[in-house]
Amino acid sequence: MIRLLWAVIALVWAQIAAADTMRLAVTTSFENSGLADVLVPAIKEDLDLDVQLLVVGTGQALRLGQSGDVDAILVHSKTAEIDFVTQGHGSHRREIMYNDFVVIGPVADAASISGASGAEDAFARIAVAQVPFVSRGDNSGTHKAELAIWQRAGIDTNATLEWYQSVGAGMGAALNTAAGLNAYVLSDRASWLNFGNKDGLALLYSGDPALFNQYAFIAVNPSKNAHVRNDLAILLETWLTSTRAADLINAYTINDETLFVFNATPQ
DSSP: OHHHHHHHHHHHHHHHHHHTEEEEEEEHHHHHTTTHHHHHHHHHHHHOOEEEEEEEOHHHHHHHHHTTSSSEEEEOOHHHHHHHHHTTSEEEEEEEEEEEEEEEEETTOTTOGGGOSSHHHHHHHHHHHTOOEEEOOSSOHHHHHHHHHHHHTTOOTTSOOTTEEEOOSOHHHHHHHHHHHTOEEEEEHHHHHTOSOOTTEEEEEOOOGGGEEEEEEEEEOTTTOTTSOHHHHHHHHHHHTSHHHHHHHHHOEETTEEOOEEOOOOO
């Protein structure tokens, strides 16, 4: 009888612990920035909520949300996010913070993109010079942004281009590949600033409004996946849009450079 009682008590405590754990799919750029190491412990401290991060590209994060394998997602591809919500996979979309994309390349800048008039011009110069360019090639938010720029520049990346290397990997791996190949690559600013293998590479182009990079939080729709912890997703969303989160996000810097700007608005 005593053993049975302790077994019941252990089961109850296990259920209580599980109730305080949620799954959040986040982009590799968010993880590579180092901001997760600041926010996750603060969430635990303030909410007693354990957030399990699944670090993937935006495309994979959306698929995890669609299948109900996570409770919420934090991604950065607005068109894909809106489609996700419109199709009923997410209950709503909430903008949290932003930074920007930047074009990284060899210090020598053989394509002369540092003098480009815009992102399209920078990419066009790379294509004309036929110098190595590394694409994430993983259907991530960064990859989608890169493809949109190539399209506007009139370059078909589906064609056979010897200088165009698709790696099918996250931001850190893409930056490392660019360093190894002495190549150009599109990165979010936060990942670049937190990247440790900068030898031979430099930030060569930034500032085009087309490089704006918005991150948004989407709670998975419980009407399609009844098992998801929508209550915990909403609890986390409330925290992510709070003054506490704003202070932590805006204060996060590397070498005195701000990585993200909080821009969530009250509902």
